[in-house]
Amino acid sequence: MRRELAIEFSRVTEAAALAGYKWLGRGDKNTADGAAVNAMRIMLNQINIDGTIVIGEGEIDEAPMLYIGEKVGTGHGDAVDIAVDPIEGTRMTGDGQANALAYWRSAIKAVS
Template sequence: MPNDATMLSRILTLEVARVTEAAAVACHDLIGRGDEKEADQAAVDAMRRALNNLMIQGTVVIGEGERDEAPMLFIGEKVGTGEGPKVDIALDPLEGTTLCAKAMPNSIATIAVAEGGSLLHAPDVYMEKIAVGPGLPPGIVDLDADPIENIHALAKAKNVDPKDITACILDRPRHAEIIEKVRSTGASIRLISDGDVAGVIHTTDASTG
């Protein structure tokens, strides 16, 4: 019989890919229909069904929906068949509900699975996030550092001027100070209306700046 590590390795590949696929496919007919909650509900229902078919003892430790009373897999919810490895799950069945409802790019189904007890149990609150692309020294940017410091540190590490850096920032009033500071360095900003997870993924593409 496979041990927990082997089982978890399999779950983190094909099985989890199928879970996100199920959520994404469930939203297909609702793209551009203008109903965010219906699309979100379809994704949540599909992801829950797919997760409950997996041979895991899963616990949702990070989810979405509490802030705006949207459909959700709730924090603490148990998923899976109840057999197999114990795992923690962080997920958002439809990240970018507005994007989906408006038929705009970058709405995605997201999930992370890890060994039980290894993921932070976090409430559904806004969090500060920062990400850079590959090939850079660890710790080159820091959430506790001023945005100006981060831009200059990144430019130095990439051996470019700050004006050659493009920062992707969620367009929200709470980010006004960050936006002002980043622009003061000469760096460009790509403002996005929703879908910050997709923004993080785009940092892996060297052509995005």
């Protein structure tokens, strides 16, 4: 993966983590998750990629965004498959516990 994409994707993860952190220990895991999902999607849509969510949030938590098949990015640049979970450990976040995390995985699609 190109270095600039790696940096952009780290910003995506950081934005999700910081958005969820604002809800740490407030007892509202769904709001924490929603904030992280929204932040991740906003950041993904600023990157010059033709991205497709292949493992996402929507089907697990019935969220309206970051679902399988959703297109993200500007639509220009590398075609990329993306797996995301803006907060793994929503209950822990809501309860103010440690070890919740934000993650993404991606792979540039092979050109045939």
